[in-house]
Every structure is written in C-alpha cells, then in structure tokens.
Amino acid sequence: MDAIILQILNGLDKGSAYALIALGLTLIFGTLGVVNFAHGALFMIGAFCAVTLTKFMTWEVATGEVQKTAWGSEVPVTKPLFESWFGPEVGGALIDWSVPLAILFSIPIMIIIGFVMERGLIKHFYKRPHADQILVTFGLAIVLQEIIKAFYGANPIPTPAPAAFKGSFDFGAMLGFDPNVIIYPYWRMVYFAFAAVVIGAVFAFLQFTTFGMVVRAGMADRETVGLLGINIDKRFTIMFGLAAAVAGLAGVMYAPINSPNYHMGMDFLVLSFVVVVVGGMGSLPGAVAAGFLLGILESFASMNQIKSLLPGIDQIIIYLVAIIILLTRPRGLMGKKGVMED
Amino acid sequence: MTKSNLTRRGVLKTGAVAGAGVALPTIFTASSAAAYTNEPTGSSVTLGFNVPQTGPYADEGADELRAFELAVEHLNGGGDGGMMNTFSSKALKGNGILGKKVEYVTGDTQTKSDAARASAKSMIEKDGAVMISGGSSSGVAIAVQGLCQEAGVIFMAGLTHSNDTTGKDKKANGFRHFFNGYMSGAALAPVLANAYGTDRKAYHLTADYTWGWTQQESIAAATEALGWETVNNVLTPLAATDFSSYIAPVLNSGADVLVLNHYGGNMVNSLTNAVQFGLRDKIVNGKQFEIVVPLYSRLMARGAGENVKGILGSTNWHWSLQDEGSQAFVKSFGTKYGFPPSQAAHTCYVQTLLYADAVERAGTFNPCGVAEALEGYEFDGLGNGPTLYRAEDHQCFKDVLVVRGKENPTSEFDVLEVVEVTPRAQVEYAPDHPMFAGGNLGTCNPGA
Numbered sequence: 098m099d100a101i102i103l104q105i106l107n108g109l110d111k112g113s114a115y116a117l118i119a120l121g122l123t124l125i126f127g128t129l130g131v132v133n134f135a136h137g138a139l140f141m142i143g144a145f146c147a148v149t150l151t152k153f154m155t156w157e158v159a160t161g162e163v164q165k166t167a168w169g170s171e172v173p174v175t176k177p178l179f180e181s182w183f184g185p186e187v188g189g190a191l192i193d194w195s196v197p198l199a200i201l202f203s204i205p206i207m208i209i210i211g212f213v214m215e216r217g218l219i220k221h222f223y224k225r226p227h228a229d230q231i232l233v234t235f236g237l238a239i240v241l242q243e244i245i246k247a248f249y250g251a252n253p254i255p256t257p258a259p260a261a262f263k264g265s266f267d268f269g270a271m272l273g274f275d276p277n278v279i280i281y282p283y284w285r286m287v288y289f290a291f292a293a294v295v296i297g298a299v300f301a302f303l304q305f306t307t308f309g310m311v312v313r314a315g316m317a318d319r320e321t322v323g324l325l326g327i328n329i330d331k332r333f334t335i336m337f338g339l340a341a342a343v344a345g346l347a348g349v350m351y352a353p354i355n356s357p358n359y360h361m362g363m364d365f366l367v368l369s370f371v372v373v374v375v376g377g378m379g380s381l382p383g384a385v386a387a388g389f390l391l392g393i394l395e396s397f398a399s400m401n402q403i404k405s406l407l408p409g410i411d412q413i414i415i416y417l418v419a420i421i422i423l424l425t426r427p428r429g430l431m432g433k434k435g436v437m438e439d
Numbered sequence: 440m441t442k443s444n445l446t447r448r449g450v451l452k453t454g455a456v457a458g459a460g461v462a463l464p465t466i467f468t469a470s471s472a473a474a475y476t477n478e479p480t481g482s483s484v485t486l487g488f489n490v491p492q493t494g495p496y497a498d499e500g501a502d503e504l505r506a507f508e509l510a511v512e513h514l515n516g517g518g519d520g521g522m523m524n525t526f527s528s529k530a531l532k533g534n535g536i537l538g539k540k541v542e543y544v545t546g547d548t549q550t551k552s553d554a555a556r557a558s559a560k561s562m563i564e565k566d567g568a569v570m571i572s573g574g575s576s577s578g579v580a581i582a583v584q585g586l587c588q589e590a591g592v593i594f595m596a597g598l599t600h601s602n603d604t605t606g607k608d609k610k611a612n613g614f615r616h617f618f619n620g621y622m623s624g625a626a627l628a629p630v631l632a633n634a635y636g637t638d639r640k641a642y643h644l645t646a647d648y649t650w651g652w653t654q655q656e657s658i659a660a661a662t663e664a665l666g667w668e669t670v671n672n673v674l675t676p677l678a679a680t681d682f683s684s685y686i687a688p689v690l691n692s693g694a695d696v697l698v699l700n701h702y703g704g705n706m707v708n709s710l711t712n713a714v715q716f717g718l719r720d721k722i723v724n725g726k727q728f729e730i731v732v733p734l735y736s737r738l739m740a741r742g743a744g745e746n747v748k749g750i751l752g753s754t755n756w757h758w759s760l761q762d763e764g765s766q767a768f769v770k771s772f773g774t775k776y777g778f779p780p781s782q783a784a785h786t787c788y789v790q791t792l793l794y795a796d797a798v799e800r801a802g803t804f805n806p807c808g809v810a811e812a813l814e815g816y817e818f819d820g821l822g823n824g825p826t827l828y829r830a831e832d833h834q835c836f837k838d839v840l841v842v843r844g845k846e847n848p849t850s851e852f853d854v855l856e857v858v859e860v861t862p863r864a865q866v867e868y869a870p871d872h873p874m875f876a877g878g879n880l881g882t883c884n885p886g887a
Contacts, residue, residue: 099691100687100688100691103687103688103690103691104684104687107683107684107687108684110683111681111683111684166773167758167759167769167773167779168769168770168771168772168773168774168779169770169773169774170773170774246497250497250498251493251494251495251496251497251498252498252707252738252739252741252742253704253707253708253742253743254742255707255711255741255742255743255744255745255746257744257745264717264720265715265716265717265720277690277721277722277723278690278691279690280690280716280717280721281716282715282716282717284715285683285715354681354711354712354715355680355681355707355708355711355712356707356708356711356742356743356744358495358704358742360495361680364678364680395684396683396684396687399684399685399688400684400688401671401673401688404673411676411684412676
C-alpha cells in the first residue's frame with residue numbers, strides 16, 4: 098500500500114509537468130491549428146530563465162583581493178553580485194529564492210519569445226500542411242536548444258530550490274504508516290500545487306473573461322467570429338504568448354527537480370504530444386486529465402513488482418495505453434468530432 | 440566485305456587481360472609504397488581526435504580537445520613541455536614525432552556509435568590519420584576500437600570505463616589508459632567498508648548499457664566480498680531523466696545504501712532525485728542511509744551541485760594531486776585555458792604522449808611496431824604513479840583514486856577531494872578474470 102501511495106505521488110508531479118506542457122500545446126493547436134514541436138524548447142527556455150537569474154545574482158565580482166591558483170597564476174577573489182549589492186544576508190536570501198523570483202522574470206520573457214515565434218515564423222505556416230508545421234517547428238526547437246548549449250554548455254546546471262523547501266514531508270506518519278516509509282520532497286509538492294494553480298488560472302481566464310469567451314468562440318468557429326468583426330488573429334497571437342508563458346513557468350519550477358540542460362525540452366516533447374493525442378486533440382480538459390493519467394501510469398510501471406512481471410513495461414506503458422485508448426476512443430479521452438479530421 | 444574475328448570468348452579474354460593490366464599498377468602501388476595504413480611520407484604526421492563535440496558529453500569532449508591541442512603543442516616543442524618533462528621516458532624531444540611535425544584533425548562522435556565510427560573512418564580515409572584517440576563513452580570506444588582494428592590504425596581510447604573495452608571487446612590495435620569498472624569496485628569497496636561497515640544492504644540503480652552492467656557487476660562483487668548484501672539491482676533506461684519512480688521503491692526495500700551506477704546526466708539526475716527524497720537523512724536498519732557513486736566525473740559532479748557533498752566514488756585522476764607530473768600538467772593546462780583539467784583531459788593528454796613515445800621508441804609509425812612498444816611498457820611521471828600497459832589486454836594498471844564530494848568547495852572546480860590513493864596492486868586482476876572473459880585480443884593489423 099505504501100508503495101502504491103508513493104507511486105501515485107510520483108505520478109502526480111510527473112503528470113503536472115506533462116499536463117502543463119500539453120495544456121500549452123493544446124492551446125496553440127486549438128486556436129491556431131499549429132502542431133508546435135518547438136513547445137518542449139519553450140519549457141527548456143523557461144528552466145533556463147531560472148538558471149539565468151540565478152547566474153546573474155551569483156555573478157562573481159572582484160573584491161579587490163587576489164589569490165593564487167593551483168597552476169601558479171594569480172586570480173581575483175570574488176563574491177556573488179547580489180551579496181556585493183545587498184550584503185550577505187539580504188543578497189544571500191535573494192539568491193536562495195532565485196527560482197521563485199524567476200517566475201516574475203520569466204513571464205514577460207516567455208510572452209515576448211512566444212510573440213516573436215508566432216509573428217516571425219509560425220504565422221507563415223498556418224495554411225501549410227501539418228507536416229510542414231512539424232518540420233519547421235522541430236527545426237526551430239533544435240536551433241533554440243543549440244543556442245542555449247552555445248551559451249550554457251552541455252552539462253546540467255544545478256539550480257536549487259529555496260532552503261525552506263529542501264527535504265521531504267513524511268506522508269506515512271500522517272497516514273498512520275511507520276515514519277520514513279512514505280516521504281515526498283517538499284519542492285515536488287510545491288510543483289504539483291503550482292501546476293494546479295496555473296491550470297486553474299488558464300481555465301478561469303478562458304471561462305470567465307470576455308477575451309476567453311472570444312477565444313473559445315474562435316476555437317469553435319473561427320470564420321464566424323471573424324465575420325462578426327472581431328480580430329481573432331490578434332487574440333490567437335496573444336494565446337500563443339500565453340501558451341509559451343505556461344510552458345516557461347513549468348520549466349522555471351522544474352529547474353530544482355532536475356538540473357536543467359539544453360536537451361530537457363526534447364525529453365518531454367514526445368510524451369507531451371502523446372498526452373495531447375490521448376486527451377483528445379484540441380481538448381484542454383483532456384490534455385490535463387491525460388497528463389496526470391499517463392504520469393501516474395508511468396510511475397506504476399516503474400515499480401519493481403510490475404517490472405518483474407513485464408520487463409521493460411516502464412518504457413512502453415505510455416505508448417501502450419495510447420494505442421488502447423485510440424483504438425477504443427479514436428478521438429482520445431475528450432476529443433470532439435471534427436477536430437483534426439478534415 | 441570484311442569478316443570480323445570478334446568472338447564472345449575473345450572479348451572476355453581481352454577484357455580480363457586489360458583489366459588485370461589496369462589494376463596491376465594500383466595493387467602494386469598499394470602494396471609497395473605503404474607498408475601500413477596512412478604511413479606518413481611527408482614532413483608531418485596526422486593524428487585523429489574523435490571527441491563528442493555535440494550531444495550530452497560535449498563539455499567533456501571540449502576538455503578532451505583542449506588536452507589534445509596542448510599535447511600536440513608540447514610534442515612540437517611549444518609551451519612549457521608539460522608532462523614531457525616529468526615522463527620517465529626521455530624519447531620525446533619536442534621535435535614532433537620521429538622528426539615529423541604533428542598535425543591533427545578532429546571528429547565529432549556525438550556520443551553515438553555510428554556517428555563516431557563514421558567520423559573515425561573519415562579521418563583515417565580522407566585525412567590520413569595514423570592514430571585515433573578520444574571519446575567519452577564505452578559504447579563509442581568499443582565501436583571505434585573495432586573500426587581501427589579493421590582499418591589498421593592504433594586506437595588510444597579516451598574516457599571509457601566499461602570492463603568490456605579491454606575485456607570481451609579488446610582488440611590488438613586498441614589501448615586504454617583509463618581505469619575500469621573492476622578497478623573502481625576494488626578501490627572503492629574497502630573504503631566503503633571502513634566508512635559504513637561490513638553489514639550493509641545495497642540497492643543498485645544501473646544504467647542499462649555496457650558500462651552500467653559491468654560497473655554494477657564489479658561494485659556488487661567487490662562489496663559482497665566484504666560482507667555487503669545486494670538486495671536489488673534495477674536497470675534504468677539511458678534516456679531516463681526523472682528517477683523518482685525508481686528511487687521511491689528504495690525507501691521500502693530494506694536497503695541502507697543506494698549505489699548509483701550512472702554516469703553523466705543520469706548520475707546528476709538520479710543523485711539529485713535521491714537527495715530530494717531525503718534518503719541521506721534516513722536511518723535504516725539502525726544505520727545512516729548512504730549513497731555511493733562508483734564513477735565520478737568532476738565536470739558532471741558540478742551539475743549535481745551540493746548534492747554530491749560527502750558522497751564517495753572513484754576517479755582516474757584529479758587535478759589536486761601533488762605529484763610532479765600532475766602539477767606540471769595542471770600548470771600547463773591552467774595557464775593556457777584558465778581552469779584546471781578534467782580526468783577526461785588528463786587521460787587524452789597522456790594517451791597522446793604515450794603514443795608518440797611508443798612511436799619514437801619503435802622507430803616507426805607502423806601500428807604493429809607501436810603496439811609492440813606499448814605492450815608490457817612500464818612508465819612513470821604521468822600523474823598516476825608507476826604504471827604498466829599490460830600486454831595481455833592493453834589495459835593500463837596504476838593507482839586509483841577514491842574521492843568524496845567536498846563539503847566546503849572553494850570554487851566551481853573544487854568539487855571533489857581525494858580520500859585515498861588506492862595502490863595499483865589492489866586493483867590488479869588476472870587477464871583471464873571472469874569479468875573480462877570472452878574476448879580475444881587477436882593480432883595487430885597494420886592495414887594497407
């Protein structure tokens with residue numbers, strides 16, 4: 098039982114990342130009809146927003162003293178920029194909280210990146226076949242990750258969570274199990290809560306604002322909304338920026354879970370597409386539900402008891418479930434008739 | 440009207456004779472002008488450095504390339520000479536190799552076996568490389584070693600730690616300076632037993648490819664010999680990025696040690712996840728839970744940040760060593776590039792000097808002459824103490840370092856501290872040891 102609870106918890110935080118990325122993918126597909134293979138790269142850029150802010154805060158500035166290196170040359174003694182500006186206590190605290198602060202930093206950056214991507218490249222491919230869109234956005238993803246690698250190198254860069262969130266919460270003790278049997282890292286709990294808030298905010302925005310209502314109408318019937326004199330293209334561009342921001346936020350908060358590297362977007366991209374297809378193309382609730390479902394299933398498939406019965410199941414479970422769902426429900430869990438069927 | 444005497448048989452005969460006539464000079468030229476593949480005939484000799492310039496190990500590849508450039512500079516008489524001044528052999532004079540200026544070409548392995556073979560093949564066939572060196576993966580090393588054997592050039596392996604490189608996949612044209620999984624286990628196990636006791640239950644997470652398998656087998660055998668019990672070994676896919684679902688079962692397995700047979704990005708992520716799950720804060724079986732990383736890379740350890748603090752592992756070489764050879768290398772490298780070299784850089788630099796030295800001693804670039812000069816060769820002054828290139832499997836035997844993640848690092852390079860220099864005798868094994876069985880060195884291939 099304890100192992101099952103642990104894997105459910107694992108699945109929830111994995112599912113959170115899948116759901117956030119898939120949500121953005123679905124927003125773009127549902128509004129603009131574009132299959133955006135560069136969406137994983139946006140997740141990666143979000144993580145590197147956290148890296149960049151941390152690096153900026155900890156930028157080494159010379160103190161005026163010098164020290165000798167192991168190879169005999171003299172180098173200046175340095176200290177982090179923010180400690181130099183604000184003193185060791187305030188500066189140290191700001192550095193410690195660099196990842197949450199990066200949320201504020203990343204939102205405008207990701208929206209701008211989204212706008213530039215959409216206006217500069219993707220809008221030229223709206224009327225082209227999906228295969229062309231996939232090729233161009235996949236190419237864009239590779240360009241973006243190579244740019245990040247050129248600046249930050251190929252190795253993962255540690256980006257720790259604030260000290261207050263280090264360590265684990267003992268769920269087992271709370272549920273009446275022995276202590277230390279079901280423990281779960283605080284930051285992963287934060288990630289799940291954060292994902293829930295972001296997903297809730299996106300749904301509320303689409304459901305309860307006039308802007309959201311117009312976008313939903315445009316998703317349902319773009320032509321009619323256009324004939325009513327509403328500039329739907331402008332709103333869809335804003336939605337692209339919003340989707341980029343959601344992917345970026347997912348990346349920022351993921352940075353302390355696994356040290357960011359230039360390839361992390363690609364690691365999530367294929368799985369996120371499977372999530373979108375399983376959830377139903379264009380269905381926002383479907384993307385979120387499928388994200389959590391597949392995250393939990395993937396965690397369960399990694400259990401030793403399951404793997405001993407079905408070796409290698411952890412590698413194929415998501416695809417296996419996708420096949421079964423698409424065979425029984427060809428439009429995915431919550432897909433609607435007519436979407437991607439022309 | 441003239442009658443033609445052209446018959447089908449006649450045409451075939453004439454064609455065969457003409458074909459042989461055309462082919463003869465080529466065959467003759469090939470067999471007489473070059474006694475071996477890419478015999479250097481001009482005033483220079485070309486070496487091929489095949490390193491990961493793209494992909495996940497690109498930073499290691501970049502450091503290897505820096506070391507190769509430094510070695511070539513020193514061989515050609517530039518710089519301060521580095522380890523050439525401390526090397527026990529005095530065959531190298533700083534005038535190239537056998538008086539020929541050393542030039543080099545580079546290839547990108549991408550840490551993919553097929554790409555690495557293609558780039559090595561190109562360097563041999565198009566650029567005339569007489570030796571190939573470099574690499575940051577055992578899968579790549581084994582693939583390129585096989586290619587070099589077929590092509591008739593020497594392969595001086597870079598960073599490859601799988602037992603198989605000089606075990607079941609050993610080749611007469613291939614030589615490895617880097618240590619291996621068995622040596623890591625033999626060096627690390629006694630330190631682990633001293634630090635954590637002999638009554639321990641270990642849970643292994645192992646990367647599912649040649650290096651992971653041999654590393655796990657080696658460390659499990661070495662620790663079990665000292666009383667540890669291996670409670671489980673779970674193979675993890677090389678492409679895995681989040682190890683939380685593999686780590687969660689450790690909590691309830693009864694294990695009190697987690698051994699991470701992971702390297703590179705896998706190691707960074709699995710160690711980070713394990714620490715996040717609070718494993719190191721747990722008390723199991725009345726003992727403090729411990730994590731072990733059998734193979735450390737300083738470049739990679741940096742990626743795990745403070746999670747490496749206090750965690751034991753092994754390494755081939757470290758820049759903080761105080762012997763004359765290491766100091767000379769760190770000085771040369773640090774002065775040229777502004778930071779200390781990695782173990783990957785060290786092994787590549789050393790392999791280049793060893794190759795050049797063997798050519799000088801053999802008096803030829805012929806791979807069979809070079810191989811003969813390297814086989815059974817004893818040397819010193821290259822940073823690992825007295826070292827032997829064993830003839831039977833072309834594996835170097837030398838001291839192995841046991842290291843620990845530093846508690847209070849003074850810089851981003853100061854991540855590991857040397858806990859013990861394990862003497863060579865403790866990590867030696869018989870050439871027919873079961874973990875290295877199944878291969879055949881074969882005979883040297885000069886190619887051409």
